Amino acid sequence: xxxxxxxxxxxxxxxxxxxxxxxxxxxxxxxxxxxxxxxxxxxxxxxxxxxxxxxxxxxxxxxxxxxxxxxxxxxxxxxxxxxxxxxxxxxxxxxxxxxxxxxxxxxxxxxxxxxxxxxxxxxxxxxxxxxxxxxxx
Numbered sequence: 001x002x003x004x005x006x007x008x009x010x011x012x013x014x015x016x017x018x019x020x021x022x023x024x025x026x027x028x029x030x031x032x033x034x035x036x037x038x039x040x041x042x043x044x045x046x047x048x049x050x051x052x053x054x055x056x057x058x059x060x061x062x063x064x065x066x067x068x069x070x071x072x073x074x075x076x077x078x079x080x081x082x083x084x085x086x087x088x089x090x091x092x093x094x095x096x097x098x099x100x101x102x103x104x105x106x107x108x109x110x111x112x113x114x115x116x117x118x119x120x121x122x123x124x125x126x127x128x129x130x131x132x133x134x135x136x137x
Contacts, residue, residue, distance in 0.1 A: 002031035003131070004107050005069070006100075006116035007041040012134045014061045023115075023133045033112065034069045037102045042066075072106055081105040085125055096121050104128050 005020075013020040024032055042062045049055035072078075082105035089095045096104070100118070104125040107114045114122050117134035 001029075002033060002110075002112050003027070003115045004033050004035060004072070004103060004110075004112045005038070006103060006114065006118065006122075007038045007045075008117035009115055009133050010038070010042060010065055011045075012117055014058070018117075018134050020133075032069055033110075034065070034071050035103050035106050036071055036073050037099050037106075039066060039071050041099060072110065074102065074106070075109070077109040078102070078106045081109040088126065089124065094124050096124055 009018055009020070012018040042065065046055060046058045046062055049058050082102055085105055085108065086095075086101055089101070095101075100121050103114060104122060106112065107128055108125075113129040113131050115131050115133055116122055117132060119130055119132045122128055122130045
């Protein structure tokens, strides 16, 4: 078993509101992953930084995260899960954010728990295990 960490948790960690190391250390038997989607979201935040000093701080944080955790690629199993979840949620009129849909699919395809501060979005996905590491989640 393992977990996939959403960008919302990493942003909370960067802002000092989540002790990421503590949460990871409490689960020594589990693998902790990021999605390629989350990597893109984090890098997007670096590029959007308005000031060079802010960009440098964000970049250092993001690069440290990308070095620390393995990044799951979007593979065929994830694509199959994504298509099924997308169709099911569309049929019930309860679609979620497109990036979050890919993260949910990765979790289902690889048997992972979704770790997020955005529980309400992810709990709409049937069969997805969701956990919040944020006080505000």
